[in-house]
Amino acid sequence: MANPPYLYDAQELATWYRPNVNEVREEDRDSYRRAEAALLGVVTGQLSLARAAKLHGLCRKRLRRMVAHAPGVHADGMANGFRVCVPYGTYQRMPGASGEVSVPSSGGPGSIAQLLQALPAVRDLVERFTDPLPPGRAPRAFSRLHERICAELRRLDLSDHYPLNTPDHGRRALLDYLRRDRLAAVVPGTLELEPMAVHKLEDAFRGRLFDRTEFDAHRIDVEGTLSVELPDGGVAERPITTLWLLVEVEVRSRAIVSWSLRVGRGYNNLDVATCLASGLRPWSPRELTIPDLAYAPGAGMPTGLEPALASRRSRSIALDNALAHSALELEASMCRSRGGVIIFGRAHEPRSRPIVEQLFSRLERGALRRIPGGFEPAKSLNESRRRISKVPGNEHYFNLGAFEELLDVIIANYNATPHPALGSLSPLQFLRTQPCSAFAFSPDVAEQDAADLCTVLVPLVVHGNRPQGVMPHVNYKYVKYRGPGLDGRWELIGKTVLARVNRNDLRTLTLMKSVTAPLCGVRAADPWARTAHDETTRSLIMRWIKNRDGFSVAGADCAVVAYVGFLKSRMQTSQLAVDQLARMDAATRPVSRQAVEPDCYSTAITMATDGWISLDE
Template structure:
């Protein structure tokens, strides 16, 4: 049924409605404003129905209906809204100067602001009030201000106006007004893009440029490895290895792998962490591969092999988790002395704090490690079994760690030269070279070539022991072993004093003794049987543990402690899982058929012996 025309208001009432002047309407909204006024007038006078007026003026019918209902209602000024309902939102505001200075007679919205506008002196007092207004008991200063306002309004004989005509004389309204005004006029932070925002997290400082941040973490490889050990009747048998650990360090912006270390055993320790950082500080070169059909891809390599200034650059921040090997004091001392930067520790098993290295471990597992003999995919739910991935049995293909290390070196070098989807289909090495062209500040100390060896050393305080009466020559003790040398013979004045020693943790056969930080005494050598074969700190600790256990081996009368230790492990590897793991570790350090490599190894590099006497500090590092 069609709607009939009807009149809601008379022409006299519509003519008396207030209509905002055209100059107060924004230019872009004037045409829309006139169309709304014409539609409102037509509907209220009954010239057209609501639907026709909305269609002709191109308005929403519901919006026009709301305008019609509100136009005849009274506004706060006591007059109908009228054509003020046609003003587009945000294009018109009433001028404060239009206030005629009249005092409000009753409480209504903005009555306190109207009273202050009519009383400039009181407004100045209220806006100048700065005493804090916490919740709870009202401060005495505010009560004095309210009493002063009441006295001023009484003096002007305004008892019949707001707020004196209220029981509380407007005290609550005044308190609410001051608090609301302070919230509205509170200073806001500068949001202009030209201003640098305030930094609240450490990660916000080192983010955006290459070598700002690196992530290091140990990952247990998903592989069930077998090791060949001597068996009865002169044969060999296979024994399972507890675990293989891969410890990578990755640069977060380029996703490039800076260095890595392979370890065997139940867990890795702090020496493996320092070795990983030390590997990133020395120049990488391709190995002479002995594995058939194993090749480096074109352009494969490591960031340390890139030309300057990338070759010896190092990250400013290294992120780790709370593994006990990361929190070692030896790691922190070596990092502050040789690496420099910031160490930040996150929560373990939280991939979100170190997403890049966790994603790298997943890529290496799926793309390389699980394809090796014994590779598997671990169970994801409780009660499920792991899924075998590799088609090769670990018993038929026993592991040789020095060959596995060769395979990982090729895989990592090829990864750095493979286009990465997160970098726009360019490789990590290409990304580093492109970003290095820009004006990026890279940290390169002047003694970068010495930092790798220093990263694997430790500085300890040792007491000189000796007795001239009994003929005990001056010596020092470190890691259960006595150290002596020609530079310490006859130095009876040093007995009882505590000196400083620098020890290479990868070769404990020698150490350097210092009288002070800049005055070396000389090189001391370990006593027999520890002075024959190179061994690291972990190996010595394991030998000492075995020698103290019942059924262990004895070092009495042996010429070389490491050789005797290896023979002992081979004899017990068939029945002891711990012996099998340690035999794999020692064979990794001393492979029976080592692969020749042109890369400088810290474990085979000669120990630098400083000259006697005082040394110059002219070439000290300027980091």
């Protein structure tokens, strides 16, 4: 065939598939370009086949096959086109000019394909076979197909032809042909991918700013030592069990929204609520007391930005399934005050919250492990922790207030440091570049919501006995509460009322007629009404009392002061006492009198609307 049987115009050649030259291997691009030029010259009639092969340095037989295969239809429905010019390509054998193909007499390359072209009945059996063909031993369905093909060949008296004249009757060749054909086949409609439908709730809160924040708690890799003056003289030094850093981080900007520090073996849902509430209050720099400690230029928190930007809050919060995260008190306060969707992750899947996990790693490697007592935990059972800080932890005693001051500077400076995920921008700079949208979740009652986030509504029964002179009161957390609003209200005895409880200050409660209508305020009985204490502190005090370890608040002026004194006396023998004493910030600071005594007589006394006089400083 010196000349091609057909000539093609430019319009028809434009419909042929043309591979991208950049997708061809670099060492084969020159060969592809020469083959493309030769094929184009032949099919347009500009050059003869022999002239094109000699001019472009191609084999004449190869160019003839390219011309014959180019108009054929590929499995994707398009013409083979210029893809036949790709070096080392494999193509299906085509029938001759007459269209008649004979049954092969012996095995060889392409014998199965030639057999299927020669016998349409056998080809129909193979095309209707759709059972899976996994690697390894062929399934029984393939064996039945092979038996039917052999039976059809015997019926046609082709026992002396391929594949019946081979030992396995072409079984292996047929299996390889089917597997290769399925690998090369293109399923119609699978090249254009449709947008993935949202099947999980958390997938609906991804992509936009403040659509999602991630929350988690992390054990700080620092060995802390607590030093306390004992009541009988002397100083006791004991190590602290664990320091917990609770963090909420915004996903897109990588900005830390809120954080808090807790001491002890674990944390509870009140600690989580307190941390989330701090992300709603406006942030301002602290008055630093540590020498040479300073905020970096532009350091701060998202709530310290301009009012229009500081009021934004996330639409969803992703947490793990820790018990402190799934408590009913936290869920109720979240739904009532903060708003948003709570997304709980599965156990042992930190990759579902990758941003906050990576944040902890950055904070540890960049700052926290350089604190005195910093270390890198062991990565396997046969290894031990590796000390990172050059200063042992027992040379600098732990102080909760000073440590929180240091963390505030570290986190504020982190928000002002360029992040690799944001290019040359810091998290706060990225937030400033993103204007508030019309549908941004930014309520203007952040202070009120922050206070409500740490409150709960609980039903309480009003107790009392008029004949015995027991005034109406309510009990909450083992403590009696009374107030002028309950005096003389004998009709409420035995009734259930709602109480709004500020979990960070249990000195007072607010009794409610309904969810929104207040009834009166009540105050805790002595010795619980002097010092502000949260729900966790009262639970720890009552636990020591119930254990009958010789501790009691009966007759004490202040339960919290008595509790701190008891912890100091037990810290040499109890690790729980050490951790709880480190948690009490007042216990770690030295007691000092004011330089000038306040003039108590000239200070105005604040009178409450219900007639109760507050004697708190």
